[in-house]
Amino acid sequence: MKIDIILAGVGGQGILSIAATIGLAALKNDLYLKQAEVHGMSQRGGDVQSNLRLSDKPIHSDLIALGQADLIISVEPMEALRYLPYLAKDGWVITNDQPFKNIPNYPEMEDVLAELNKISQKIIINADQIARDLESPRSANMVILGAASPFLNMDYDSLEDAIRRQFGSKGEEVVDVNINAIRAGREFALKNK
Amino acid sequence: MxxxxxxxxxxxxxxxxxxxxxxxxxxxxxxxxxxxxxxxxxxxxxxxxxxxxxxxxxxxxxxxxxxxxxxxxxxxxxxxxxxxxxxxxxxxxxxxxxxxxxxxxxxxxxxxxxxxxxxxxxxxxxxxxxxxxxxxxxxxxxxxxxxxxxxxxxxxxxxxxxxxxxxxxxxxxxxxxxxxxxxxxxxxxxxxxxxxxxxxxxxxxxxxxxxxxxxxxxxxEESSFNQFIEGEDKSMGIVACGIGYNYLLENFPNGCPYPILKISQYPTPRHMVEKLYNSVDKIIVIEDGYPFVEEQIRGVLDNGKEVLGRLDGTLPRTGELNPDHVARAFGIDFYEGAPVPEIVKPRPPAMCVGCSHIDSYNALNEVMEKYGDGRVFSDIGCYTLGALPPFNAINSCVDMGASITMAKGAADAGLVPAVAVIGDSTFTHSGMTSLLDAINDNSPITVLILDNSTAGMTGGQTSSAFGKIEQICLGLGVDPEHLHVIRPLKKFHAENVEIIAKEVEYNGLSVIIPTRECIQTLNRRMRQRFKDKENKSK
Missing domain, CATH: 3.40.50.970 (Thiamin diphosphate (ThDP)-binding fold, Pyr/PP domains)
Known part of the structure; x- marks a missing residue:
């Protein structure tokens, strides 16, 4: 088993919380893991990505090579497009469709969606809306993780288990909110893939 | 363990x-x-x-x-x-x-x-x-x-x-x-x-x-961190330093046919290099950073066996290495992915919403408009982002503390008025001695010490300057008449513009300290306070 994931977003959107959940689940499954993160200047509202690599064999490079990513998981639609050169031919893109507009020349949304729709295998999800419907607007990242879960090549229960361990110290309510979010995202993906 | x-x-x-x-x-x-x-x-x-x-x-x-x-x-x-x-x-x-x-x-x-x-x-x-x-x-x-x-x-x-x-x-x-x-x-x-x-x-x-x-x-030579790994194919030998070794292995998942010298400990193990050099037709050096080992192997005359690396363009001369560079160096064919769609725009880092530096730059820009571009020297920190649109407020970022001394030197050369913009942590890092030079010459410059009470760019570490800047300036000998602490907030904009304008016009050294906490550390502190309160009530 080997899976290479590019996590994408804008500095401050919390892509590392998605990585942390997958990482916890991977460790529980005794997988090797490497996860390259962006710290420093770009965290101030710039484009950020994390390269997350899981395998049942030792992993060498911290970086994913061009055309090798099995998954691009993005919390922002234009940012999903930025990393297309890394997507494998049979790879999947899972992205939020809600833009984060902190630049004056952000492209027209219909152009962004048109580009996303050109990708052969994708899940485009309004994670913000689903999170709001669940009355937990801050759990949009978990909705996106849920949408990515069918493609992670990993036992789904281990993800829920990871969430329980990750948020357990914050109380049952927080755990439930995040579990509901990941389930809603997963359901959407299974219906729309 | x-x-x-x-x-x-x-x-x-x-x-x-x-x-x-x-x-x-x-x-x-x-x-x-x-x-x-x-x-x-x-x-x-x-x-x-x-x-x-x-x-x-x-x-x-x-x-x-x-x-x-x-x-x-x-x-x-x-x-x-x-x-x-x-x-x-x-x-x-x-x-x-x-x-x-x-x-x-x-x-x-x-x-x-x-x-x-x-x-x-x-x-x-x-x-x-x-x-x-x-x-x-x-x-x-x-x-x-x-x-x-x-x-x-x-x-x-x-x-x-x-x-x-x-x-x-x-x-x-x-x-x-x-x-x-x-x-x-x-x-x-x-x-x-x-x-x-x-x-x-x-x-x-x-x-x-x-x-x-x-x-x-x-x-x-004897280190376990340096390894000589034999290979069948002697047409080439590989020297892989530090993280370069990973990018090499990534490209040969089923084992590398060439002999490899992995280096993680210096001085460069001369005999190991010699052993590799003597057993192969040519050498490729994979290292992240400058062509350090590559230059050593080539020597000044570079008239031995062929050496490939960053100097001859086999690998890029500048920038971080990655697995793609190494694949191309070995002529390994790989799918290079779809292009980035043209509509994708760069998203440079920016100052946070609510950042005090924004108010400081808005005031400074208004003052400097009448003097024209090119008079503001700056330094290293979040406020360096003032170089980007919409502010375009600063003209230099060279090394820690250089804003003040460069402004002084420019003023010495006749660029009057000149302005320096430096952060609180950078000021106590290397700006205090710069300021002393300017004080001793009563240089006609205005120094803005943007005090957000933290080292912001690196994530909000405690600043050595915390609560001390005004006293430091006075102690160094800044004239109290030309030392001002202001609040960089929208509601004080007109007042702040007036103070900055007056001091920029003044033909001597002045220091203005816009003081307001970094919005990131403030948020973090508030969240922590909220959490503490919740925990107490449990």
Whole structure:
């Protein structure tokens, strides 16, 4: 088993919380893991990505090579497009469709969606809306993780288990909110893939 | 022993704790910051009372570490590559004094300049100072090397340089820990004159350092961190340094046909290189940073066997290495992915919504409009983002503290008025002496010290300047009539413009200190207060 994931977003959107959940689940499954993160200047509202690599064999490079990513998981639609050169031919893109507009020349949304729709295998999800419907607007990242879960090549229960361990110290309510979010995202993906 | 999922920086920190350090000395700088932060948060470090307060700059940090070593205890000093320029004076000379307690200097280089002004390669500093140098290839090796480096340091009474690059520093992987060592007891240096670098002593000590070189070379030849890996195909031999080794293995998942020399310990193991060189037709050197080993193998004349690497374009001359570069160097065919759609726009970093610097720049820009472009010298921190639209407010960012002294020099040359913009932490890092120069000449410049009460760009570390800037300025001799503390808020805009305008017009030195806490640290503090309240009520 080997899976290479590019996590994408804008500095401050919390892509590392998605990585942390997958990482916890991977460790529980005794997988090797490497996860390259962006710290420093770009965290101030710039484009950020994390390269997350899981395998049942030792992993060498911290970086994913061009055309090798099995998954691009993005919390922002234009940012999903930025990393297309890394997507494998049979790879999947899972992205939020809600833009984060902190630049004056952000492209027209219909152009962004048109580009996303050109990708052969994708899940485009309004994670913000689903999170709001669940009355937990801050759990949009978990909705996106849920949408990515069918493609992670990993036992789904281990993800829920990871969430329980990750948020357990914050109380049952927080755990439930995040579990509901990941389930809603997963359901959407299974219906729309 | 425990296996933990750690960033390279965290593995280094954990290794230092487990190696029995009594102190870490550092100034925040990407990509090295997380090392000290990890030690500051470590339970064991707290129990052991390991000293971990941020230093004012890299030079004071390294000197503090040397003092701890003098008194017999182990110390780690951490900095980013350009920080070693600031600390170069103690760095060069501590190789000559030697050490008592183990002393390791961890320097994190930033090829591709993700968060830096240059991509200098610290291995040259190691060679320059004649200091043993290590370069781990992965997180586990970073842990093992740091532990070993402390033993090495004490065995040869020499400070040891460990160099990592951004990718290793900021990437997570599983790391197997080893048992924690006791700290050293206090002890005096065996030779109480070794730290007195008067010429007569310095010559003696310098000769000792030269004599040790043979041992350092032998150590590198026999090191388990340097490996010679045989290969069937002798048409080419590979030298892979540090993290370059990973990119090589990534491209040969079923084993590499060529002989490989993996280097993670310097001085460059001459005999290992010779063995490789003599057994193959040509050599390729894979290293992240400058072509350090490549230049050594080529030599000045470069008239031996063919050497491929960064100098001949087999690998890019600049920037961080990656698996794609290495694949292309070997002519390995791979699918290079779909292009980035044209509609995708760059998203540069920006100042946060609510940042005090925004209000400071809005006021300054209004004042400077009548003087025209090109008069504002700045420095290194979040406020450097004032160089970008919509502000376009600053004209320089060179090195820590340079804003004030460059403004002074420009004013000396007749560029009056000139303005300097510097942050609070950068001011106490290297701006105070600059300001003293300007005070002593009563230079016609205006210095804005943007006080957001933290080191913001690196994530909100405690600023050495906290609550002291006004007093420092007065103490240095700034005229109280021309020293103002203002509140950078929209509602005070007109008032702030008036003060700045008056002082820019004044034909002498003035200092304005816009003071308002960083919005990130403020938010974090408020969240923590809320959490504490909740916990109390439970």
């Amino acid at each position: 425990q296996k933990l999922l750690l960033l390279g920086d965290e593995a280094i920190a954990q290794a230092a704790i487990d190696a029995g350090i009594s102190g870490v000395y550092a100034y925040p700088g990407t990509p090295s910051t997380e090392i000290t932060e990890y030690i500051q948060k470590s339970k064991v470090a707290k129990e052991r009372n390991i000293k971990s307060t941020w230093s004012a700059n890299e030079k004071t940090a390294l000197e503090g570490a040397l003092g701890m070593s003098y008194a017999g205890k182990r110390a780690l000093a951490c900095m980013k590559h350009v920080g070693l320029n600031v600390a170069a004076d103690p760095f060069m000379n501590m190789a000559i004094t030697g050490v008592n307690g183990g002393l390791v200097i961890l320097v994190a280089d930033d090829p591709s300049m993700h968060s830096s002004q240059d991509e200098q390669d610290s291995r040259y500093y190691g060679k320059f100072a004649l200091m043993p140098t290590f370069e781990p290839s992965n997180q586990q090796e970073a842990y093992d090397i740091i532990r070993f480096a402390f033993e090495y340091s004490e065995k040869y009474e020499i400070p040891v340089l460990v160099r990592v690059t951004t990718r290793l520093a900021h990437s997570r992987s599983g790391v197997q820990l080893a048992p924690i060592r006791d700290e050293n007891e206090n002890s005096m240096p065996k030779n109480l004159r070794q730290f007195i670098l008067l010429p007569a002593n310095a010559r003696v000590q310098y000769n000792k350092l030269i004599e040790k070189q043979t041992s350092f070379e032998k150590e590198a």
